[in-house]
Amino acid sequence: MKYLYVLFGLNLCWIANTKAQGFAKTEFKDSTGTVLRYAILKPAAIKPDTKYPLVVSLHGSGGRGNQNWQGNCAANIALGKPERRQKYPCYIIAPTVGRNERWSGAPLTALIELVKSLPKEHPVDRTRIYVTGQSMGGAGTYAAILKEPDLFAAAAPVCGRGQIELAKQIVHLPIWIFHGEKDSVVPTRCSREMVEALKNAGGKPIYTEYPNVRHNSWTRAYGDDGLWAWLFAQKRQFAEKKKSTVP
DSSP, X not given: OHHHHHHHHHHHHHHHHHTXXXXXXXXXXXTTSOEEEXXXXXXXXXXXXXXXXXXXXXXXXGGTTOSOGGGSSHHHHHHHSHHHHHHSOOEEEEEEOOTTOOSSHHHHXXXXXXXXXXXHHSOEEEEEEEEEEETHHHHHHHHXXXXXXXXXXXXXXXXXXXXXXXXXXXXTSOBEEEEETTOTTTTTHHHHHHHHHHHHTTOOOEEEEETTOOSOTHHHHHHOHHHHHXXXXXXXXXXXXXXXOOO
């Protein structure tokens, strides 16, 4: 119970920290009529004839149905800091799902359509679209890159579960995986086994496991400027399109 109070308190801190960051709330309706609510943060200064990276930030289960959409994932807080906005100008979208939904099925399909639509509305660099998320959002990160293996330039799942049996579909992607050694919510073996599966399939994932850290490994991961430097250095290489087996 004490641990739940700590998580609740952390979420309140994130919400408070995002109020002045300039996120705008909006929504997107996909081709099937599914509505996905999201918050978007634009680069602090948009230069003519310049395209910017897009970071898709997926919240965990605690963010479902939360009206403070931009505060649902610690990545939003980290990238929304003035010093990082200046160093890494980019678009950030923070979508949210309903209380009983996950990053799968209709919400995932709507998310992919939203991501594909944004370069048509904003100066987004199609070769530099990234996805990250914590806990359930980490699982959503895997789900997104499995559903559209060639849409994203890189992925950074934090303490998430992935479909290990499908690892071979995403070996071409730069992936940096994070987990806490003592995570009892999403067992650490979920990330260890995914890393092993990716390597066995020919991938070259990066893996960081924090000693003595529990479920909130996102605090360390998103607070590390090394992650952001690595992420924004990745650029998608256009190649023959791979067919996904994820519905």
